[in-house]
Amino acid sequence: xxxxxxxxxxxxxxxxxxxxxxxxxxxxxxxxxxxxxxxxxxxxxxxxxxxxxxxxxxxxxxxxxxxxxxxxxxxxxxxxxxxxxxxxxxxxxxxxxxxxxxxxxxxxxxxxxxxxxxxxxxxxxxxxxxxxxxxxxxxxxxxxxxxxxxxxxxxxxxxxxxxxxxxxxxxxxxxxxxxxxxxxxxxxxxxxxxxxxxxxxxxxxxxxxxxxxxxxxxxxxxxxxxxxxxxxxxxxxxxxxxxxxxxxxxxxxxxxxxxxxxxxxxxxxxxxxxxxxxxxxxxxxxxxxxxxxxxxxxxxxxxxxxxxxxxxxxxxxxxxxxxxxxxxxxxxxxxxxxxxxxxxxxxxxxxxxxxxxx
Numbered sequence: 001x002x003x004x005x006x007x008x009x010x011x012x013x014x015x016x017x018x019x020x021x022x023x024x025x026x027x028x029x030x031x032x033x034x035x036x037x038x039x040x041x042x043x044x045x046x047x048x049x050x051x052x053x054x055x056x057x058x059x060x061x062x063x064x065x066x067x068x069x070x071x072x073x074x075x076x077x078x079x080x081x082x083x084x085x086x087x088x089x090x091x092x093x094x095x096x097x098x099x100x101x102x103x104x105x106x107x108x109x110x111x112x113x114x115x116x117x118x119x120x121x122x123x124x125x126x127x128x129x130x131x132x133x134x135x136x137x138x139x140x141x142x143x144x145x146x147x148x149x150x151x152x153x154x155x156x157x158x159x160x161x162x163x164x165x166x167x168x169x170x171x172x173x174x175x176x177x178x179x180x181x182x183x184x185x186x187x188x189x190x191x192x193x194x195x196x197x198x199x200x201x202x203x204x205x206x207x208x209x210x211x212x213x214x215x216x217x218x219x220x221x222x223x224x225x226x227x228x229x230x231x232x233x234x235x236x237x238x239x240x241x242x243x244x245x246x247x248x249x250x251x252x253x254x255x256x257x258x259x260x261x262x263x264x265x266x267x268x269x270x271x272x273x274x275x276x277x278x279x280x281x282x283x284x285x286x287x288x289x290x291x292x293x294x295x296x297x298x299x300x301x302x303x304x305x306x307x308x309x310x311x312x313x314x315x316x317x318x319x320x321x322x323x324x325x326x327x328x329x330x331x332x333x334x335x336x337x338x339x340x341x342x343x344x345x346x347x348x349x350x351x352x353x354x355x356x357x358x
Contacts, residue, residue, distance in 0.1 A: 006201060006336040012356060013332050018043045020347065020354040021055060025094075027350040028065045029072030034097045041096045041127050046333050049324035052193030053128045056200065056339045060264055061094070061125075062346055067268035069261070070094060070124050076101040084113035087252060090123030092270055099126040099275070100135075106279045107139045114284030118277045121252040125150045125263050125273060129170025130184035130318065136279045137174040137182075140288050145170045147275035148249040148256060150263030153192055155228045157238040160215040163257065166192060166229050167244035172318075174282075176292035178299045182318030187241040188229035195224045196264075201336050249274040 021039035026032060038061075046054035064070040074093025078086050086105055090098030102118045109116035126132075129145045136143025149165020156163055166188035173181045186192075189209050198205045198221035207217040210224035218224050231237030249256040254274025261269045282288045303314045328334075340356050347354065 006334070008337040010335050010337055010340055010357060011332040012335060012340070014043060014047060014329055017046070017055065017333060017356065020343075020352075020356050021058075023352050023354045024058065024062070024343070024347050024350065027347070027352050028062055030065075030094065031073065034072075034094065037100050038094055038096050041131050043333075044131060044325070045128050046335070047325040047328040048130070048321035049328075050128060050130075050321065051335075051339075052191045052197050055335075055343055056197055057125075057127075057193070058343045058346055060267065062350075064124070064263075064267040065094075069267045069269055069271065074098075076120075076123075078105065084109050084115055085117045086119070088118060088120045088123075090120055090273075092122060092124060095124040095126030095273065096131075098123040099132050099277075102275075102277050103132045103135050103143070106143075106277045107136060107141060110136075110141055110279035110281040110284075114281050116277075116279045119252040119274070120277070121254045121272065121274045123254075123273045123275065124271050126275065128184055129168055130172070130182050130321070132277065133170045133172035133184070134180060134182060137172040137180045139279075140174065140282055142174075142280040142282065143170070143172045144278040145275060146244045146247040148245045148254065148260075148273065149186070149192075150261070150271055150273055151192070151265075152257075152260050152262075153229050154188060154231060154238075154241060155211075155215075157231070157235045160211075160228070162228055164238075164241050164245060165260070166231070167241050167248060169240075169244055173295060174292060175295040175299060176289070178296050179316075179319050179322035181295070181299065181316050182321070184318070185232075187231055187237045187244060189232050189237075190229070192225075192229055195221055195229070197339075199225060200338050200342070247276045251276065 018039050022035045025035035025038045042055050071092040074091035076090045076098040079089045080087035088102045102120045106116045106118040133143030146169045148167050152162040154164040166186040168186040170184040204219045205221050207219050210229045212218040212223040212227040252274050255272040261271045282291050
């Protein structure tokens with residue numbers, strides 16, 4: 001929440017938002033089961049404070065469903081399998097639907113073989129990596145995910161032309177009593193969705209986030225949107241961007257380079273987005289409970305280290321999001337009014353009876 005300023009806020013009960021989202025996506029033609037998956041995913045992102053991937057995406061997701069870029073009744077299916085591996089055709093369904101299908105298959109295969117790799121093609125933007133890899137962690141596994149972004153928004157190191165996405169990846173490792181250690185990150189300084197969020201809330205962005213079209217750092221969210229995002233860690237972040245694209249897209253012949261369809265600017269075009277999921281069944285390596293206790297000890301060791309001046313607590317990856325989620329579940333989700341009004345307008349246009357605000 002500190003990445004942008006909410007000028008006017010509203011607090012909404014989690015169950016109310018989830019019910020609204022489910023009805024919204026059913027109105028767009030999704031089955032009840034698929035609409036529930038999408039609703040759970042988007043609301044969970046907001047619970048965790050990852051507003052860039054929450055219901056603020058309603059505008060573009062519904063537009064893509066209405067214009068044909070995404071198929072509301074797509075049915076993911078396995079089109080190739082060998083041992084602990086599988087290839088899934090996402091059938092251009094909502095990316096969350098394909099992602100859940102693929103992760104469930106990855107978990108199933110890892111139960112048999114101790115590890116698994118599931119490659120997904122012909123899919124769409126799937127939201128956050130954390131949502132899927134957490135499912136693996138809940139199943140007593142370590143989950144991995146790599147994807148190519150739905151739009152070229154980053155220049156190769158030393159270039160100024162959009163040729164790459166900010167291709168995210170995620171890893172989740174369960175603990176016994178501590179929150180799951182979850183690393184979910186794009187290879188840019190921030191996800192492009194945060195720049196979109198800043199545009200919608202009329203907020204400036206830090207100059208470290210993006211370049212304008214001429215390759216200059218900018219604090220103007222609109223100039224940042226039309227420019228290129230900056231890779232984290234300079235050339236190292238660029239290197240990870242390249243590798244993630246090759247794992248997520250080149251491996252299974254999904255869209256890459258000039259064949260990438262811009263998620264925001266080409267909502268009527270099929271994306272053919274690709275991603276890769278992997279699982280390690282911890283019991284195949286060592287006793288699960290013993291491992292979980294070691295993870296607790298490792299987390300305690302890191303959190304117990306000497307703190308820098310002014311630092312109250314040391315956090316592990318995903319811990320701040322976990323704390324945000326627990327607070328949201330008890331007190332509700334804090335939203336900027338612009339996002340709520342936008343989503344309500346979409347729902348009203350579809351004849352949805354549910355309301356976010358009275």
